[in-house]
Amino acid sequence: DAKTTQPTSMDCAEGRAANLPCNHSTISGNEYVYWYRQIHSQGPQYIIHGLKNNETNEMASLIITEDRKSSTLILPHATLRDTAVYYCIVRVAVYSGGGADGLTFGKGTHLIIQP
């Protein structure tokens, strides 16, 4: 799996968009970018993933640069409940099966939403 680099911590005001960057300059062509978060003492939570196109779901948007060497997770209207550690993980996803893919969690970004 490609290595990722994320800032250690970030602050964001409640109601504003939170933009969390991730660098993955060694990403391979068949590797996807996945985002998870862990709210204090809870299990990690899947947020979103993408290959090269921008993606949006009910939780967030994922913007991947054209060269795929970096991405940004966007929480459009952050709330206090979005305070968590956010993990960017790059790995292969083979839709036709195969691979046991245990996740490797780094230190992530501790996002603190300020009231």
Add this chain to the structure above:
Amino acid sequence: EPEVTQTPSHQVTQMGQEVILRCVPISNHLYFYWYRQILGQKVEFLVSFYNNEISEKSEIFDDQFSVERPDGSNFTLKIRSTKLEDSAMYFCASRGLAHEQYFGPGTRLTVT
């Protein structure tokens, strides 16, 4: 919305005792995982399980650990002889079609 469940939420055991942590993965998922998180540290992968056998395991998953899918719904992690350093949160996960993993709320294991 389907979710992964785990029981118990908190288990206290004495050193040397056996513990079994239980998980019910999302019903149509085929890949299952156990992770652990020692207090203040990163989430660490332990083992993955598919088609009734271990697919991958980490260095942490030594002979003291075993996993089993005893029936069509439960997935268990057994620690045969617990040590103080086994105290941690243990998370079960199951995998969706896009290889995204859904985690349970965890079991806090305290070894005294």
